[in-house]
Amino acid sequence: MDNKTVLQFQSLSSLVDPTFWYSLTKEKIDNIKLSDVPLDIYGYYSYNSLQSSKSNDNIKVPSFLQLNSNSLTNEIIPSFSFPMKGLLKNTNTIEDFQKLDKKGLFEKVSKKIWDSILNGEAIKCPSLLNQFLLISFSDLKKYKYYYWFAFPALLLENPIYLTNTQLLSDYLNKNELQSLHENYQKLLEIPDNIKKGIPGYFLLKKDDNNHVKVGTLSEWEMFKSDDKNKTIVGFADPCVLPNNPGWLIRNLIVLLKKKWNVSKVTILCYREIAGEYADLSQCKLMDIEISGEELSDNLPKSVGWEKNIKGQFGPRLANLGPTMDPNKLIESAVDLNLKLMRWRIMPSLDLEKISSTKCLLLGAGTLGSYVARSLMAWGIRHITFVDNGTISYSNPVRQPLYEFQDCLNGGKPKAETAAESLKRIFPGIHSKGYKFTIPMPGHSEDKNVIKTNVELLEKLIEEHDAIFLLMDSRESRWLPTVIGASKGKIVINAALGFDSYLVMRHGAKDIDDNSLPTNHGSKLGCYFCNDIVAPVDSLKDRTLDQQCTVTRPGLSAIASANAVELLISIINSPDGINSKADASSSPFEKTPTPLGLIPHQIRGFLTHFNNLLVVGQKFAQCTACSKIILEEYQKNGVEFVQKIVSTPDYLEQLTGLDNLHKEGELLNCDWVDDDDDDIDSI
Amino acid sequence: MVHVSIKNQYITYEEFKEFSQNFLRKSKILNYQWEWIEEPKNKKGFLKLIQYSEISKDKLNRHELLEDDDEIYNIIINKNEYNEIQLKDEGVLTEDSNDIKIFWEWHIVYSSVFQVPTLFFNAWDEEHNPIDILNNRDIFPIKPLNTPIITQKDHPILGIPYYYIHPCTTGQNMNKLYNIEMKDQLTCSMQEVDTIGKKENSLKDLSNDDIYNNYIASWLSTTGFLKVDIKYFLL
Ligand SMILES: [Zn+2]
Numbered sequence: 001m002d003n004k005t006v007l008q009f010q011s012l013s014s015l016v017d018p019t020f021w022y023s024l025t026k027e028k029i030d031n032i033k034l035s036d037v038p039l040d041i042y043g044y045y046s047y048n049s050l051q052s053s054k055s056n057d058n059i060k061v062p063s064f065l066q067l068n069s070n071s072l073t074n075e076i077i078p079s080f081s082f083p084m085k086g087l088l089k090n091t092n093t094i095e096d097f098q099k100l101d102k103k104g105l106f107e108k109v110s111k112k113i114w115d116s117i118l119n120g121e122a123i124k125c126p127s128l129l130n131q132f133l134l135i136s137f138s139d140l141k142k143y144k145y146y147y148w149f150a151f152p153a154l155l156l157e158n159p160i161y162l163t164n165t166q167l168l169s170d171y172l173n174k175n176e177l178q179s180l181h182e183n184y185q186k187l188l189e190i191p192d193n194i195k196k197g198i199p200g201y202f203l204l205k206k207d208d209n210n211h212v213k214v215g216t217l218s219e220w221e222m223f224k225s226d227d228k229n230k231t232i233v234g235f236a237d238p239c240v241l242p243n244n245p246g247w248l249i250r251n252l253i254v255l256l257k258k259k260w261n262v263s264k265v266t267i268l269c270y271r272e273i274a275g276e277y278a279d280l281s282q283c284k285l286m287d288i289e290i291s292g293e294e295l296s297d298n299l300p301k302s303v304g305w306e307k308n309i310k311g312q313f314g315p316r317l318a319n320l321g322p323t324m325d326p327n328k329l330i331e332s333a334v335d336l337n338l339k340l341m342r343w344r345i346m347p348s349l350d351l352e353k354i355s356s357t358k359c360l361l362l363g364a365g366t367l368g369s370y371v372a373r374s375l376m377a378w379g380i381r382h383i384t385f386v387d388n389g390t391i392s393y394s395n396p397v398r399q400p401l402y403e404f405q406d407c408l409n410g411g412k413p414k415a416e417t418a419a420e421s422l423k424r425i426f427p428g429i430h431s432k433g434y435k436f437t438i439p440m441p442g443h444s445e446d447k448n449v450i451k452t453n454v455e456l457l458e459k460l461i462e463e464h465d466a467i468f469l470l471m472d473s474r475e476s477r478w479l480p481t482v483i484g485a486s487k488g489k490i491v492i493n494a495a496l497g498f499d500s501y502l503v504m505r506h507g508a509k510d511i512d513d514n515s516l517p518t519n520h521g522s523k524l525g526c527y528f529c530n531d532i533v534a535p536v537d538s539l540k541d542r543t544l545d546q547q548c549t550v551t552r553p554g555l556s557a558i559a560s561a562n563a564v565e566l567l568i569s570i571i572n573s574p575d576g577i578n579s580k581a582d583a584s585s586s587p588f589e590k591t592p593t594p595l596g597l598i599p600h601q602i603r604g605f606l607t608h609f610n611n612l613l614v615v616g617q618k619f620a621q622c623t624a625c626s627k628i629i630l631e632e633y634q635k636n637g638v639e640f641v642q643k644i645v646s647t648p649d650y651l652e653q654l655t656g657l658d659n660l661h662k663e664g665e666l667l668n669c670d671w672v673d674d675d676d677d678d679i680d681s682i
Numbered sequence: 683m684v685h686v687s688i689k690n691q692y693i694t695y696e697e698f699k700e701f702s703q704n705f706l707r708k709s710k711i712l713n714y715q716w717e718w719i720e721e722p723k724n725k726k727g728f729l730k731l732i733q734y735s736e737i738s739k740d741k742l743n744r745h746e747l748l749e750d751d752d753e754i755y756n757i758i759i760n761k762n763e764y765n766e767i768q769l770k771d772e773g774v775l776t777e778d779s780n781d782i783k784i785f786w787e788w789h790i791v792y793s794s795v796f797q798v799p800t801l802f803f804n805a806w807d808e809e810h811n812p813i814d815i816l817n818n819r820d821i822f823p824i825k826p827l828n829t830p831i832i833t834q835k836d837h838p839i840l841g842i843p844y845y846y847i848h849p850c851t852t853g854q855n856m857n858k859l860y861n862i863e864m865k866d867q868l869t870c871s872m873q874e875v876d877t878i879g880k881k882e883n884s885l886k887d888l889s890n891d892d893i894y895n896n897y898i899a900s901w902l903s904t905t906g907f908l909k910v911d912i913k914y915f916l917l
Contacts, residue, residue, distance in 0.1 A: 008775035015785075018810055048713070094754050102767065139754065146758060159772055244775050275713035276913070303771045309809055314764045317755050318810045323842045332843050336834050343833050 007162040007288055010239045012045070012063050012247040014134075014149040014306055018320055019069035021138070021145050024090070027072055028138065036096070039088040041071045043132065045248065047200075047236035048080035048274045063238035063246045065132065065151070074195070080274055082200040082236055084130040090138060097137035097146065097315075109133045110152040110302040117154075117255045118297060123217045127197025129251040132304075135315075143324040148315040151304040153250035160253060161289040165243055168268060168283035175210035181278045183214035184270075200236045201252050204268065205229050220260060232285065234268035245269050245286060247304075253288070258295045265290070331428040338379045346594050351379060354571050358382040360460055362438065362480055363470035364418040365389070366551075367494050369401040370560030371468055372422060372431075378568055382430045383422060384460060385415040388437040398553060434460065439641055440475035441648035450645055451638045458483055466490040466567055469527065470560075479641060481506065481526050481624040482633050490570055490577050493527045494563040496551045501559035504601035505566060506625065507618055508577040519615050521578035524600045529619035552606055562602050562611075569595045584613040621655040628654055692797035693897070695726070702729050702790070705898035708917050719789075721839050728802075728839055729790040729898070731908070735823040736781040743817045783808050786823065788908060790898065791838055793849050799898065801905050802837055802844040815845050826906025847905060 032039070043065040065084060070076045077083055087109055091097040109131050115121075116128035136147035169177060187199045203215045203223045214234075215223055223231040233256065239246030249267060256262040266287050273279035308316045321328045335351070342349040359375055361368045364387035372383050390411035396402045401421040406412045415433030422431040438457060439450045457479065461467055467484045469477045469491065477493065484491040484506060491506035507524030516523060572595050573579040581600035582592065591597055599613040620626055632654060633640050643650055652658040693701070702718060706729070709716040720727035789802040805813040805821075813821070815832065831848040899914035 006772055009773055010775045010777070013808065015808060016810070094758065098758060098761075102763075137754075137758075144752070144754070146755065153773075155769070155771060155773075241775075250773070273713065276711050301769055303769050303774065305768050308759075309807065312759075312764070313767050314759045314761070315755075316809050317752060319752075320810065322812060329842060333836065336836070336843055340833060343831075 004161040004163045004289065007160040007286070008244055009153070009247050009250055010063055010241055010244045011306070012065050012151045012238070014043075014316075015064040015066045016147070016318060017066065017068040018318070018323065020067040020071050021143075021318060021320055022324070023069045023072055024138065025140055025143075028090070028140065032090075034092055036089070036091055039072070039090070041067065041086045041088045041134065042074040043067050043071060043084045043086055044078050044081040045084060045130075045236075045238045046078070046081045047238060047270055047272055063248075065149070067134075077194055080272075082194060082197050083127060084132055084197075085127060086132040086134050088134045088136065090136045092137075094137055094139075094146075097135070100135055102135065102148075105133055105135065106150050106152060106302070106305070107299075109150070110154065111299055113152060113251055113302075114154060114299050117251070117258055120259070122251075122255055123220075123259070125196040125198075126201035126217055126252070127195075129201070129255065130197065130248055143320040143328075145318040145320065146315045147318065148308075149306040151247060151306065152302040153247060153304050154254045154300045154302050156254060156257060156290065156292055156295075156300065158292045161291070162243070162286055163289055164285075164287040166285045166287075167281070168285055169281055171285055172206060172212065173210065176206050176212050177280050179210065180204060180212040180214065181272075181280060183212060187214055187216070200248070202234045204232045204234050217255075224260075230266055232266045232268050234270045237269035237271050239269065240271065240282065242284070245284075253290060254295075254300070257290050257292075261294050263290050264288070327427045330426060334376075334379055334426065334428065348572070348594050350572050354568060355379040355381055357466055357567075357571055358384075358464040359466045359468065359567075360384050360386070360464035361468045361470055362386045362476070363468075363472065364399075364401070364414040364433065365395070365470070365472060366398050366556040367470035367496070367560050367563075368414075368418065368468075369399040370557045371470060371494070371564055372418065373400060373425075374561050374564035375567075376422065376426055376429060378564065381428060382464075383419075384431065384464065385418045385433040386436065386438065386457070386460065387414040387418070387433070388435055389414045391417060398556070438471070438476045439479055439645050440473070441478055441644050441651065442475060444646055447642050450642050454479070454638045454641050461487055461489060464489070466492060466571075468563065468567075469493040470563075477527055478624055478644075481528060482629060485509065485526065485625045486630050486633055488577070490567065491526070492563050492567050494559045495527075496555055496559055498550060499552050499555065499606040501555055501562075501604045501606075502601060503559055503562045503566060503604070504616075505570060505577075507600075510618065510627065517580060518617060519581040519583075519600070521575065521580065523617050524581055525616045525618045526622060526625040528624035529622040530616055555604075555606055558604060558606070562604065566599070566602065569593065569598045573598055581615045582613065583615060584611075621657050623651040623655055623657065626655055693792075693799075694797070695792050695794065697894075697897075698792040698799060699727065701894065701897040702727075704895040705729065705914075708899070708914050711917060712911055712913050714911065724839065726792075726839050728792070731788045733786040733788060733823060733908075735784045735786065735821075737784060737821050739780055739782055742782055742821065743814070784813060784821065789837070789844065790902070793838070796849040798849050799901050800846055800849040801902075801907065802835075802846045803907070804844050822907060824907060824909055828906070830905070847907070 044067075045063065045065050066078075066081075068078075074083055087105070089100065089105055091100060112131050113122075113129060116125075122128045131152070133150040133152070134147060136145060138145050172180060183204075184199065184202070187193060187202060190198075193199055198216050201217055203217065203219060204212055205223055205226065206212045206229050208228070213223075220231075233252065235245075235249045235252060237246045238248070245267065246269070256265060264287070266285055269284040269286065271282040271284070273282060305313050306316075308314050322332060323329075335355075338349075338351050338355075342351060355378070357380055359380055359382065361371055361383060364385040368385060368387065372385070375383055390413055391402050391406040392411055393407045396404055396407065401418045402414075406417050413433065413435045415435050417433065419431040419433035422429045434456065436453050436456060437445070439445060439453050461480065461483045467480055467489050469480055471477060481491065488509050493502070493504050493506065495502045504527065505524070506526040508521040511520075511522045513522075570576060570579060573593055579598045582597035583599075585591075585597065597613065599615075601614040601616060603612045603614055604610070605612075618625065623629060629651070649658070706716055706718055714731070716729050716731045718727050719730045785806045785808075787804045787806070790799050791802050793800040805815060807813060815821075816834075819829070819832070832845055833848065834843050835846050836842065837844045896915055899910050902908055903910040
């Protein structure tokens with residue numbers, strides 16, 4: 001190489017092992033606390049950067065300054081590495097980080113380096129040339145660390161020129177290389193040498209007896225006095241590029257200029273590949289020119305801020321939440337469990353869609369408790385409860401979200417307590433509880449209260465994707481059925497008898513397309529389609545799902561689990577709410593979707609440990625989901641509901657049910673009394 | 683002492699630990715930076731290696747930078763002073779930054795269920811943001827010939843999620859590797875073997891103890907994710 005080119009140095013990059021942040025966090029909590037006095041820390045760089053290249057020929061590790069758990073104490077220096085002393089300025093708030101006098105701190109470190117050159121300390125302890133700056137803000141609550149490194153390099157007025165590059169193995173013969181390596185090892189073995197960084201910057205010179213002398217910077221004059229062969233300045237180089245030395249020689253070059261006014265010198269980029277036999281084949285010699293006048297004592301300018309991952313000057317961010325934050329750990333564990341199901345059994349499982357489904361649970365009793373727990377197990381993160389009750393002494397043993405303590409002093413409100421309970425079980429859940437009474441036909445109530453509650457319920461249904469009807473009275477299901485149908489939400493209904501239960505999905509909005517099969521999702525009925533009476537105040541003890549109904553204790557968990565699994569099947573089906581309703585089939589038959597059948601209604605009989613799948617179509621005169629009711633509701637909203645509350649018969653007038661009754665052809669029916677065949681034919 | 687029976691390559695934790703020490707001793711000589719990490723709480727340890735690779739940004743699927751949706755970060759990064767913080771200096775080498783540096787953390791962990799070593803790993807970028815391996819199955823530094831089942835699982839010792847290679851066939855592989863004639867099996871399992879001229883002699887000399895001294899290296903070669911230096915078997 002004849003042409004001289006400007007010598008360019010490869011920047012040093014930082015690599016912070018999480019163990020550094022762990023130990024800083026611990027130190028901060030135990031000792032440092034709120035003090036933000038700068039701390040001395042130690043980083044390490046390796047001259048054995050090529051070690052990994054052996055395990056893969058194409059890979060070369062670039063220059064890294066590494067911090068790890070030893071960086072606060074410097075007790076253990078990793079093998080093949082030298083320490084670099086750093087100044088850590090950690091702030092307690094983000095505002096303090098913002099306000100930090102970054103240029104001032106940078107200059108402070110530059111000045112330390114310059115002073116060590118002026119007073120000659122750097123000759124005795126060359127690691128002083130490598131001092132660096134680390135500024136950080138640790139968000140200990142979120143385990144997030146905002147940090148920025150600077151590796152100040154003092155600047156000369158003129159550029160440094162590269163005049164020649166040569167492999168060390170072309171300059172030294174085999175014996176000389178061996179001699180160099182042996183003498184270098186001796187330098188490494190002297191106690192404290194590594195801590196001072198002495199083998200990081202050294203001198204070498206060959207003599208004519210196949211021998212290479214290795215010495216420290218303090219021996220400069222002695223080396224220079226023997227001018228038979230050139231004095232070479234070596235430095236442990238983490239860089240692996242062919243024509244560029246690493247960043248860490250920059251301050252040494254300034255030292256050479258300032259102390260000894262060196263203008264031409266050969267440098268050795270010492271790049272050893274350690275191992276069975278030391279391999280020096282990657283070592284490079286570079287002849288450089290340091291032009292310009294002698295340096296004054298004034299602090300030179302300096303550069304060395306590290307760029308972030310986007311390639312800009314600015315802080316970096318390490319987020320250790322996923323590995324340190326217990327809240328994050330439980331979240332990932334929940335997801336992991338579900339992903340295993342996808343990986344092992346069902347690749348088509350759309351976990352993202354499932355977990356992002358927002359669920360509104362109307363009723364926070366036995367059904368509400370079990371439904372919430374099963375939803376959480378499916379990774380659903382958003383569960384809202386509505387219930388107007390308080391927790392009574394009979395609740396905790398049957399309703400797994402409550403405990404004895406919740407019953408004391410008149411009992412806590414159910415909805416809020418259920419939400420709190422979910423958060424205790426899994427902090428990643430978004431859960432809220434609302435205590436109010438859902439307006440019901442025949443349950444007269446103040447008009448303003450009705451208005452507030454209708455509007456609140458409308459808002460809640462609007463904000464959620466799936467609505468569970470889990471109340472203990474039939475009439476309270478009416479309004480959410482109307483609103484749910486009107487807004488096209490998935491509505492899942494569960495009702496309990498003593499030893500039988502009903503779980504069903506409400507049909508989707510009618511599409512008015514006669515070509516669709518009768519079991520198409522839009523053709524399916526709602527909870528009220530099967531009754532031929534309007535919901536009224538149920539003092540007559542007509543239905544099974546009323547207050548104080550006694551049920552076999554296991555029934556609720558079974559029905560709730562079925563309700564949740566039905567929802568999951570709907571969500572995971574490409575047709576969603578419009579999925580066709582499947583009828584019962586043999587467990588050995590193939591199912592239309594990987595998760596299985598998507599029924600309309602599941603009727604369970606605990607007496608026989610048996611389930612029946614039933615398909616029921618929309619009833620044109622339904623008091624909840626028929627066209628006329630929905631139109632009326634959409635037109636008159638709150639007023640319509642107010643009217644229904646005070647005069648429930650109006651429902652029957654609207655739908656024409658009253659005429660049917662008059663004809664006397666149909667009697668009071670209740671789902672549990674019906675034969676399956678009858679339902680299908682209604 | 684090695685207690686492994688010739689007919690069964692399932693090992694105990696104590697044997698795993700012993701084999702690991704052998705592996706570490708050779709790794710040190712060969713300059714492979716495997717370490718033994720022991721958790722003080724349960725006194726169980728595992729082998730760890732950090733490996734480095736680079737990949738072009740556009741080859742990585744959905745590598746969303748965490749910074750992008752971190753509120754605090756967005757506050758502190760949008761400062762004009764940063765643009766002027768560094769002086770111009772022609773001595774700085776400007777490098778092509780279209781690559782993402784990836785750090786691979788490989789762990790060899792004993793599985794008490796399968797009674798064989800299992801390979802756990804994670805991949806990080808420079809700032810320790812995790813790389814989503816399941817959406818980036820092509821970025822391994824070495825691609826195994828047969829892609830094994832990779833899933834995520836809580837690390838049995840560290841208790842945090844890592845990717846891992848399911849060990850269901852490891853026992854059988856190890857049986858195959860050992861039961862049939864030693865040298866043939868080793869040749870099959872390691873591609874590099876051909877390049878070493880003196881392999882025949884060296885392998886013939888292996889005594890039974892030596893064979894098990896190389897248990898970890900042999901096992902590692904069956905995973906296909908890390909190149910196993912033939913010198914492990916020659917030392
Ligand atoms: Zn209906």
